[in-house]
Amino acid sequence: QDIRNTVGNIPMEWYEDFPHIGYNLEGKKIYKPIRNKDELDMFLEKMENPDYWRTVQDKMTGADVKLTDEQVELVHRLQRGQFGDIHFNPYEPSVDFFTHEVMIHPVTNRPADKRSFIPSLIEKEKVSKLVHAIKMGWIKPRKPKDETPTYYDLWAQEDPNSILGRHKMHVPAPKMKLPGHEESYNPPPEYLLSEEEKLAWEQQEPEERKLNFVPQQHRCLRAVPAYPRFIHERFERCLDLYLCPRQRKMRVNVDPEDLIPKLPKPRDLQPFPTTQALIYRGHSSLVRCLSVSPSGQWLVSGSDDGTVRFWEVCTARCMKTLPVGGVVKSIAWNPNPTICLVAIAVEQSVLLVNPCLGDKLLYGATDQVLESYVAPEEERIQPVQWVRAPPEEQSRGIRLVVQHSKPVKQVTWHGRGDYFASVVSDHSNTQVLIHQSSKRWSQNPFRKSRGLVQCVLFHPIRPFFLVATQRHVRIYNLLKQELTKKLMANCKWVSSMAIHPGGDNIICGSYDSKLAWFDLDLSTRPYQMLRGTHHGLAAETQSSALLPLLPPSDLLQNPLLVPVKVLKGHALTLDLGVLDIVFHPTQPWVFSSGADGTVRLYT
């Protein structure tokens, strides 16, 4: 075959992008034959040219070549797996190079080598190596195959007592959860997910999903497809089995009813106020404070509208209105029944008011006591100024004015009725002052400030003085003039404090709606904490409301705090509900004052 193209045996695709296809012997380019046939022409040619099937393209020259009959025959033969040459006979009888018949003469007459009849050194070396290896134990004899059956009675002699210690501690793997109705191939229709549920299911994280599949309904068993996550689930189970820490969890199996503490029935604890009996209307702004006269006949209330009103308890009549010209922060009726005096904290002063109600002898005597004051010879330095009220105010009932340097927050009487204490909103050591009304004499009991004082109280029986700061309640002995106890209230900010008439139990309310109950005989920590459902100021209401409900302290029995009734009545105004709450001294009645400008009586 003459080689016209000199490119050699290379992939012809390299010339695809060129107009030529190679070079001839003279080094001139061989151009590709012009091919301007499109698909249609090709098709027409295919249809019309009878030799189309035997036309092939020569890759080297790019020209079409028509195969001759012999060439076609050759192709057919090769395709059939036959030899290309027709004349080649693959089944010719074979002629042995050496015949199988034994001749009398040898083919070669060479004498045998010496090495063919002396033992081979190489073999000897190999054998000796093997022998050495066997001697040294490097080569082991072939082990006989284990003939024991693969399965036998493994638990033939089981001894339940021979359990290893480890297996006593062993936590068996929990079984898989059994499927519910929703996993059925044909579940009841209510278990199928609706559109929204399906959407929600898809949006959940795979770990959060309650079901790890979407319930589906199939008309018949034939239509049920394979579950695509089957292998996944088995694999996850395997992982759980060997990677999950196991723990015995004690399941609390309690009847929730048993958890509720058994309290005495409120019905057995009667009397206590249950219904709203009277409403005292008159104030135009929120009523901040309340106080009841020791006889229980009169009620006094101070309001933000700058007035103090005196009410008769039984009739809800306003007996007297006393304008004081400022917001009334605190009010306290003298607990001594022989003295008819009310202390009112207004702005920077404390007013001592004789309400002139009730027995004329009584309030006359009170006036006399106040008048009998004789100024001492030498003027003592006092932290406050005692001023007699001017005559026009005298006629309205105001007897004395104790002027402080700062606004007064709270005022409270000692049980005897002579001393009273006032709290000033200040950060210095002059926050708390104790005054003696008969001698018009005040003193500052503390040398040092111990934090912001919230409220103070006199102990009803013993000479103790209780001071509540933000976190603590301090109890001072007034006689010995020392700190006796410091109670931790365990709350953020104490708002109010009350003490049982017996003097052993203290209750502290706080702005974070907690209630701490201390027993003075026990520790300085709260005996019990209560979480109120109300907020802020409401806790104060609870504190005093619950206090007298302590059952008569039985020494054999632990005292118990029993909530007996929720009283509702006041409407919310300015996000404030009940502002103060006071018990009637003799009857099981409760007065409450609210932000809606009313005072209510519950009996």
Place this chain on the structure above:
Amino acid sequence: LRRLCILKGIYPHEPKHKKKVNKGSTAPRTFYLLKDIKFLLHEPIVNKFREYKVFVRKLRKAYGKSEWSTVDRLKDNKPTYKLDHIVKERYPTFIDALRDLDDALSMCFLFSTFPRTGKCHVQTIQLCRRLALEFLNYIIASRSLRKVFLSIKGIYYQAEVLGQTVTWITPYTFAHDHPTDVDYRVMATFTEFYTTLLGFVNFRLYQSLNLLYPPKLEVQADAELKPAEGKEYAMDSESYLEKLSALSASLARVVPPTHEDEVEIDEFPVEGEVAEQMDERKKEQEALEKHKKLFEGLRFFLNREVPREPLAFVIRCFGGQVSWDKSLCIGATYDVTDPSITHQIVDRPRVQQQVVGRYYLQPQWVFDSVNAKLCLPVADYFPGVLLPPHLSPFVTEQEGDYIPPEKLKLLAMQRGENPGTTLGTVVSGLGEESEEEEEEEEEEEDDNDKEEEEEDESEKEEEMKLKKMEEQKTQSNKVQVWAGKLRLEDKERLEQEQQSEEKRLAIMMMKKREKYLYKKIMFGKKRKVREANKLAAKRKAHDSAVKEEKKKSK
């Protein structure tokens, strides 16, 4: 370590102080007990594993050098290990092993459906298949299957083997699309252990029933006479497994079965509660026996579109006889044309040629009957009929849970018609059957009528009430009575209110911890109720929708 942990059943431990153990960091790590790891170190199988590793390395080297004689020698000396002692150690008693059989069975059934190529060794798959079949055959022989459930994941079976409930799941027989994020080596290790366990368990179980192990079929002697039959389907070596998988023949016993099973329990004269307990137990026993013989005397024929293996297994477990098309699988015992066939299982909407004298049923009937412990009425399961929902037998409703109405119906049926129906349907002849069907249809119609009547009645009642109200309004005398009633209600309500208030106050006085617990419990309860209500509402909506559609179509 992973492999050892799997084989020995060691699981990690959650430390009490995570920070302390983890040197201050709280990153998630797995912690094992030191004791456990020491225990693993003493395991003799560790050395075997090392040997095996060395073997693999040597083999790879020999292959690399293409030293074929070395390869042969190495392969000949391939180290093997046995897990017998581990099985014995992990399950000191046979009962322990049975208790943990769930996962083993599920895994073996899954592996037995794997294709023979790739993923895992062919031997493992074959072994799994064999063991699974052996177990199935044991279940048939001991008739210990209790519950079956067709779920969308696969078929759940529950059997009671020697007093232990064993539950396993088999996938539907389709090709798996093998997920890529699954570590097959872990699964293979598990399977390795599980096959060993299942083999020993099977051996013991067969022994307990006086059966030969490995199982031999009773008919095998006959089969040997005409071996040509078997060769149509498979090679000689495979035919054994195939026949076993046919599940149609009973197994050969070591001791030919004698009728000593029916020894009745000796009755001692006992008094009082013990007697009652005994009675109850006896009743339960009887019910169980009846359940076991549910399909006794029935002859089933499975059409070729029905999944053969699960159905044959279930039917044989309850004493029925099964056959299928000869070309479908080996072991068919009788033909479609056999006149003694009572039930034919069909899963197509229509049956071409119906033979008189047999029920044509959908496969769900078999499963539902098994779960209901009685042969259900066949009318709901005819081919082409909209099937009733398939309920899970594993759910036992507690108080306050939602119970689907179908379940209620079923429970009523179990209570009311339990005696009689099971055998009644079996005995009933041809004529009666058709009559029964008619009756049932009539009954259905009656039901519909009744419902409508009830509706009418309720409407009437409402009308009556309205009338009465009007009368009351007109008559001034009766107003007082009305008022009195109201007061009575008020009293009750007041009392309730008071009680609830007391409770609320008492809750206020609870300790913090107890309160937390109480709130949690109450929350859980409320959620449960809410879910039940939701389901009930859904059902109601669905029912009303269906009713409306019916009315429209009418």
